[in-house]
Amino acid sequence: MRASIIAAVVAVALCALTATVTAGGPSTALSRVTGRQIADGTVTGRDVRNGSLTAADLAGLSGLAYRLVGFDVAADSWHTSRVFCQGETKVLGGGVSTVNNPANVRIAVSAPLNEGAGWTVTVFNDGSFAVSEYIWAVCAAVAA
Numbered sequence: 001m002r003a004s005i006i007a008a009v010v011a012v013a014l015c016a017l018t019a020t021v022t023a024g025g026p027s028t029a030l031s032r033v034t035g036r037q038i039a040d041g042t043v044t045g046r047d048v049r050n051g052s053l054t055a056a057d058l059a060g061l062s063g064l065a066y067r068l069v070g071f072d073v074a075a076d077s078w079h080t081s082r083v084f085c086q087g088e089t090k091v092l093g094g095g096v097s098t099v100n101n102p103a104n105v106r107i108a109v110s111a112p113l114n115e116g117a118g119w120t121v122t123v124f125n126d127g128s129f130a131v132s133e134y135i136w137a138v139c140a141a142v143a144a
Helices: 002-022 025-030
Strands: 061-073 077-084 090-098 105-112 118-125 131-142
Touching: 061 077, 061 118, 077 131, 090 105, 090 118, 118 131
Parallel strands: none
Antiparallel strands: 061 131, 077 118, 090 131, 105 118
């Protein structure tokens, strides 16, 4: 009885191996995906494993700069502020930070300016005293 169970397991394993090899199996999964096979704009940061990119992968970026502008927002008021990249650099990302009492600050806009010139934010302070904010942008020259 035990020999027939072993024979059945071996037969199932051989069938599975044959089906895998016939269908392309692991060799298909191990083939490389090239840039030609990826549609523009479909790969995001979530798709790239942390630590997998090197400086050579980022060729075409130069002059990386961090731009920062501070401003105060009066109590119960709106404020819009902008930070600009310098020279021929373009914005890669940006945001806004609240120094004191962030619970009273509402961010309405945090977005790149037209054509990557910098970053803009619009915030509302619904608190009873002024708050300090910082808008920041990361800029770099990007090769065409």
